[in-house]
Amino acid sequence: MHRDDPTPRVRPLAAALLAVTLASAAVTACAPAGPAPKKEEQVFRFRLHEDPPTLDPALSNDQFSEAVILNVNRGLVELDPLTLEIHPAVADSWTISPDNRVYTFHLRDGVRFHNDRAVTSQDVAYSFKRLLRKETGSPRRFLLEPLEGAGEFIGGKSADVKGLETPDDRTVVLRLSKPFAPFLSQLTMANAAILPKEVYDDPGKAYLRAPVGCGPFRFARWEQANFIELAAFGGYYGGRPALDRVIIRMIENRASALQEYIAGGLDSLDETPSVTDTAMMEKIGKDVRKYPFIGTGYIGFNLALPPFAGNPNLRKAFNYAVDKAYLWEVLSPGGNTPANGIIPPGIPGHDADLPGYPHDEAKARSLLAKAGYPGGKGLPPIALWVNTGEDNRKIATQIQSDLKTIGVDISIREVDWGAYISGVSGTAEKPGQAQMFRFGWYLDYPDADAILRPLLSSANWGPAGNFGRYKNPAFDALVDRALSLTDPKERALLYGKAEKIAVMDDAVWIFLNYYQSETLYKPYVKGVVLSPLGEFRLPLERLRIERDAI
Amino acid sequence: MLLAAATLVWLFVFCLPGDPARLIAGGRVADPDVLSAIQKEWGLDRPAPLQYLTYLGKLLRLDLGTSYIQKRSVASIIAETFPATFILAIAAVLLATVFGLGLGSIAALNRGRLLDTLVLVLALLGMSIPVFWLGLMLMLVFAARLSWLPVLGYGMEGMVIPLTSIRLPEWDHLVLPAVTLSLVSMGAIARITRASLVEAGTADFLRTARAKGAGAARVFARHALQNALIPVVTVVGLNFASLLGGAVATEYVFAWPGLGKTIVRAIGLRDLPVVEGCSLFLTAVFVLASLGIDLLYLVLDPRIHYSSTA
Numbered sequence: 001m002h003r004d005d006p007t008p009r010v011r012p013l014a015a016a017l018l019a020v021t022l023a024s025a026a027v028t029a030c031a032p033a034g035p036a037p038k039k040e041e042q043v044f045r046f047r048l049h050e051d052p053p054t055l056d057p058a059l060s061n062d063q064f065s066e067a068v069i070l071n072v073n074r075g076l077v078e079l080d081p082l083t084l085e086i087h088p089a090v091a092d093s094w095t096i097s098p099d100n101r102v103y104t105f106h107l108r109d110g111v112r113f114h115n116d117r118a119v120t121s122q123d124v125a126y127s128f129k130r131l132l133r134k135e136t137g138s139p140r141r142f143l144l145e146p147l148e149g150a151g152e153f154i155g156g157k158s159a160d161v162k163g164l165e166t167p168d169d170r171t172v173v174l175r176l177s178k179p180f181a182p183f184l185s186q187l188t189m190a191n192a193a194i195l196p197k198e199v200y201d202d203p204g205k206a207y208l209r210a211p212v213g214c215g216p217f218r219f220a221r222w223e224q225a226n227f228i229e230l231a232a233f234g235g236y237y238g239g240r241p242a243l244d245r246v247i248i249r250m251i252e253n254r255a256s257a258l259q260e261y262i263a264g265g266l267d268s269l270d271e272t273p274s275v276t277d278t279a280m281m282e283k284i285g286k287d288v289r290k291y292p293f294i295g296t297g298y299i300g301f302n303l304a305l306p307p308f309a310g311n312p313n314l315r316k317a318f319n320y321a322v323d324k325a326y327l328w329e330v331l332s333p334g335g336n337t338p339a340n341g342i343i344p345p346g347i348p349g350h351d352a353d354l355p356g357y358p359h360d361e362a363k364a365r366s367l368l369a370k371a372g373y374p375g376g377k378g379l380p381p382i383a384l385w386v387n388t389g390e391d392n393r394k395i396a397t398q399i400q401s402d403l404k405t406i407g408v409d410i411s412i413r414e415v416d417w418g419a420y421i422s423g424v425s426g427t428a429e430k431p432g433q434a435q436m437f438r439f440g441w442y443l444d445y446p447d448a449d450a451i452l453r454p455l456l457s458s459a460n461w462g463p464a465g466n467f468g469r470y471k472n473p474a475f476d477a478l479v480d481r482a483l484s485l486t487d488p489k490e491r492a493l494l495y496g497k498a499e500k501i502a503v504m505d506d507a508v509w510i511f512l513n514y515y516q517s518e519t520l521y522k523p524y525v526k527g528v529v530l531s532p533l534g535e536f537r538l539p540l541e542r543l544r545i546e547r548d549a550i
Numbered sequence: 551m552l553l554a555a556a557t558l559v560w561l562f563v564f565c566l567p568g569d570p571a572r573l574i575a576g577g578r579v580a581d582p583d584v585l586s587a588i589q590k591e592w593g594l595d596r597p598a599p600l601q602y603l604t605y606l607g608k609l610l611r612l613d614l615g616t617s618y619i620q621k622r623s624v625a626s627i628i629a630e631t632f633p634a635t636f637i638l639a640i641a642a643v644l645l646a647t648v649f650g651l652g653l654g655s656i657a658a659l660n661r662g663r664l665l666d667t668l669v670l671v672l673a674l675l676g677m678s679i680p681v682f683w684l685g686l687m688l689m690l691v692f693a694a695r696l697s698w699l700p701v702l703g704y705g706m707e708g709m710v711i712p713l714t715s716i717r718l719p720e721w722d723h724l725v726l727p728a729v730t731l732s733l734v735s736m737g738a739i740a741r742i743t744r745a746s747l748v749e750a751g752t753a754d755f756l757r758t759a760r761a762k763g764a765g766a767a768r769v770f771a772r773h774a775l776q777n778a779l780i781p782v783v784t785v786v787g788l789n790f791a792s793l794l795g796g797a798v799a800t801e802y803v804f805a806w807p808g809l810g811k812t813i814v815r816a817i818g819l820r821d822l823p824v825v826e827g828c829s830l831f832l833t834a835v836f837v838l839a840s841l842g843i844d845l846l847y848l849v850l851d852p853r854i855h856y857s858s859t860a
Contacts, residue, residue: 050815053576053619061576137591139575139584208621223717224630225807225815226704251702251805255686259694260701260805418568418820425572428582463572464581 042545044525045247046268046538047257051225055211056200057193058131058138063442066190067536068228068248072114073193073213076105076124076172077184081531081539084346084446086184090119090194090214090237091172100179100486105172112235113196114218121166126197128164129153140191146180179484181491185445216241216541225250230540242527242544258284261520267545269520270535275334284520290334291530293517294344295442296451297336299384299399299510300424304431304469307373307380315507317367319357321406322399322510326359331398332391336513341503342451344514346532348488349448349495354503356511364406376407383413385434387420392438399510410436425463432467439467440515442534448495452479456502470508475501555833556826560605563822570594570820574618592618605826614830615823617816624827627812632831633716634704635808638800639793641728646735647786653736654743654782655775661748669740676737685730685803692726699725702805727804731797735789742785746778753777779850787843794839795832 052065057073060066078089088094092108111119132141132154144150149162163175176183186192199212211219216238217230230246251257254271261269262283272288273280281288299322301308301315308315324338340356343349365375373379384399386392396412403410413434415423424439426432443450454465458476461469478498482491502508519535521528527542571588572580589595593604608615614624657669693701705720750756751774759773798810809828816824847854 053819054621059576134587137574137584137588139580141584142581205621223704223706223807224627225811226634226805227706229706247706249703249805250807252811253802253805256689256702256803256805259689260703263693263697263701265701265703415567416818418566418570418573418818420568421572422568462582463585 041245042243043245043247044243044268044540044543044545045249045266047249047251047260047266047270048536049252050250051222052228054208055219055222056208057127057190057195057211057213058136058140060190061139063534063536067538068230069190069193069211069213070215070537071217071230071246071540072211072215072219073190073195074111074215075187075189075192075194077187079185079188079445079533081533081537082529084532086188090124094184096184100181100484101176103174103176103183105174107170107172108237109170111214111237113199113214114212114233114235115196115199116235117196117198119194119196119214120169121172122169123194123196124172125164125166126200127193127195129161130195130200131191132161138191140189143186143189143191146176146178146183148175148177150177179486181483181486182445182447182449185447185450189444217243217246220245236541238541241541243540246540267522267525268538270517272518272520287520287522288518289521289528289530290516290518292344292346292532293442293515293534294347294446294532295440295515295534296339296342296344296511297438297440297513297515298339298342299512300434300437300439300468301507301509302431302435302437302468303471303508305435307382308435311371312505312507313367314371314373315510316357317364317371317406318403318408319507319510320360320364320367321408322357322402322512323359324512327395327398328513331394335516335518337516339511339513341511342456342499342509343448343495344443344451347443347446347448347451348492349499351496351499354500356503357507361405368406368408373408376409379408382408382410382435384410384436384438385413385415385420385423386438387417388414395512396438425467428462431462431469436510437467438512442515446532448492448499449479449483452495452498452502453483456508468508470502470506472501472506475506551837552830552834556606556609556830557602559826559829559833560602563825564598564601566817566820566822568820570618570822573820609830614827617821617824619816619819619821619824624823627824628809628828628831629715631807631809631812634719634806635794635797635801635810637719638724638727638731638797638806638808639790641724642731642793642797643735643786643790645728645732646739646789649732650736650739650786651743651775651782654740655747655770657740657744658747658751659770661744666744669744673737673740676733676740678737679733681730681734681799682803684733685727685800688726688730689803699723702726702803704805704807727797727800727806730803731793731800735786735793738785738789739782743778743782746781747774750774750778776850780847783846783850784843787839787846791836791839794835 048064048067050064052068053062054060054065055068057069060069074089076089076091077086080087088108090107090111091105094103094105096103107119107121113119128144130136131138132144132150134154141154147161147163149158152158153161163177165173167173193213196212199207209222216233216236218233220229220231222228227250228248232241232244234240249266251260257266257269257271258273258280260266273284275281303309328336328338341351341354345352368374368376384396386396393414400410400412422432424432424434424437441451441455454460456466456470456475457479458466458471460466475498478494482494485491503511517535524545524547526544526546529539529542531537571585571594574588574592575584593601616623617627620627653669653673657666660666689701692699700723703723705723708718708720710717756769756773759769795810797808798814800806801808801811813825813828816828
């Protein structure tokens with residue numbers, strides 16, 4: 001300060017005081033981390049990345065929505081999340097006619113909705129018609145399209161579904177237009193939940209924020225972008241769950257979620273620290289559970305665009321060039337396993353002996369030359385599309401580098417999900433712009449049909465799922481024929497053959513990985529089911545908290 | 551201004567790549583029949599000018615539209631998420647103002663000394679450190695290591711404001727996000743306070759006040775500080791307004807259930823009515839905040855008058 005500075009003076013001590021006050025604002029609060037449960041209560045807290053897009057079973061098409069819906073709602077049958085067997089749910093038994101077309105379900109006694117009304121066969125009929133109805137706008141009405149007369153009902157030509165009958169309050173008869181092997185499996189999906197008409201006919205759609213079902217937990221409250229709270233339903237037909245409450249917290253940022261887990265604000269977390277983060281692994285490494293997840297990761301080729309259209313040798317060359325073992329054993333170790341095909345392990349039809357495309361640079365070069373592009377010369381610009389994300393970027397960069405070794409230059413186009421899905425799927429008439437795209441597919445039910453048909457059947461051409469626009473009549477015939485059979489062995493054989501055509505003859509994708517789930521669970525959480533259906537398929541009614549036991 | 555903002559927002563949103571119908575249908579795969587039904591239901595199959603006119607027509611009726619994904623009114627989404635953002639912004643601005651003014655004053659009073667340099671460096675750091683990184687660091691130190699504060703979240707048991715459905719955050723949950731968010735503004739306020747005070751310090755009226763026997767504290771508070779406040783108020787006001795829409799990184803790090811995060815998610819899901827409605831709402835708030843600042847000038851400086859004539 002200059003000698004003649006006219007600025008008034010105060011004691012410099014004020015500076016220190018202010019600094020101390022600033023710090024104290026941050027440190028005077030001494031509270032436990034996270035919403036702490038009351039002592040005697042059994043409360044389980046887990047994380048979703050964001051709010052579920054919907055809690056209406058008919059509209060659900062994602063794992064976050066299903067994580068809630070499958071605990072609030074129940075269908076006629078359910079999938080055991082561990083053994084993947086079909087178990088009774090609202091129906092306690094069923095029979096299938098010898099021609100595999102008529103399914104007769106007998107409803108369980110004592111099933112009640114959360115509004116305390118008994119579930120009847122009329123509710124089943126209402127829920128199934130609601131799922132099929134065009135106005136509902138369900139992305140998964142296909143589950144019930146095998147029903148006789150479903151097409152007429154959807155098209156508004158009939159007020160009823162011919163193949164859906166309720167002879168009495170406790171019986172539901174479903175008649176298919178032709179045998180459809182995965183029908184029962186499809187009924188285990190969240191979309192086929194049984195709903196009370198008086199709640200779901202509300203023109204104000206209050207059910208969107210306050211769903212009602214007959215599952216083990218009733219919906220309690222939902223604060224947008226904050227949490228969803230579920231409470232045990234005393235009237236659940238399977239007995240009241242051990243947990244009193246479930247808190248589902250929306251935490252988007254992985255690093256923050258990990259800190260919250262360490263601090264005790266979460267009892268489970270769907271993400272784990274990197275194996276290279278030794279400090280973090282030391283703290284919570286013992287809580288990591290790893291288990292297979294029925295899903296396959298791949299790089300799709302757009303078979304309607306050059307240079308991949310009509311050039312299986314080029315697609316094979318790309319396959320051999322990519323070192324899948326390096327990807328999953330060195331670059332991103334500890335999780336996924338290299339894939340040799342499409343159908344993941346554990347699913348009937350998976351062929352562990354399928355040769356696939358192990359890394360072989362020499363073969364890749366030779367096939368590239370055979371494809372008409374020796375040393376990569378003459379190839380048009382190729383872009384690999386990925387949706388935004390660190391993992392996707394890492395994988396894409398490695399693939400780019402692998403292809404470079406055989407002389408192929410590709411660029412990476414990283415865009416957000418909205419732009420990505422449009423760029424990849426295109427429209428019914430026009431293929432997407434993406435020539436190559438990274439995609440992963442998790443099976444909704446344990447059947448090879450749940451991956452082969454949606455992604456590769458020509459019936460699902462374009463936006464319906466077959467984004468690469470693959471068409472091979474021999475493949476289609478095998479997949480279609482398997483649908484009408486009931487002998488699991490025979491079906492598996494057909495799916496195995498279909499897979500071989502798509503993998504070894506046509507090389508429709510770069511077959512990258514079979515997925516593996518990694519989840520953190522606190523040691524006091526008991527009854528954990530590590531489901532091959534994924535980390536969000538949590539049968540919460542089986543969990544209990546035993547803090548004293550550790 | 552709101553019409554211009556509405557048009558710009560609509561144009562921006564309309565030009566986003568991607569088909570909203572696909573994301574409404576759940577994203578992964580979708581039957582073309584279902585897609586076309588969705589497009590028809592939400593008017594996405596209509597020509598762009600018609601979509602724009604429909605949007606404007608709704609706005610004239612004060613209807614911000616219905617979320618494609620959540621299937622409820624955008625107004626209700628704003629009503630649910632804006633309070634969290636507002637509370638966070640208020641807390642951050644209060645902290646930033648109190649400590650920014652304090653630090654700026656200290657720097658001005660110690661101009662040229664070590665303390666002045668220290669404050670200026672701190673202010674520069676506050677303005678330069680990325681909020682995302684800062685938030686994580688504060689979280690690691692005060693929540694993870696010292697366990698003094700919750701790691702993240704809004705809390706579940708905060709008080710509900712009577713006659714509303716607005717739930718206040720648990721106060722300890724507010725501390726880290728508010729401190730994180732305040733540091734950027736604090737730096738700017740400290741710097742502008744210092745500059746204004748230094749400038750006011752050379753004014754004749756201070757010498758007069760001192761000659762009339764006013765004590766140092768009175769000269770500072772009644773004369774120097776009050777005259778230096780106008781630029782500070784401008785900075786505080788603009789910071790507050792921008793914090794309302796720009797707290798996204800803080801909301802993301804601390805899982806704060808605010809409007810910023812809601813907009814970002816809506817962009818990702820191509821939930822166009824939510825993006826449009828929330829952006830327009832924030833524009834209106836920004837305009838109102840600017841008006842508030844202008845009116846505050848009247849209180850701070852009696853020489854200022856607004857007149858309809860030149």
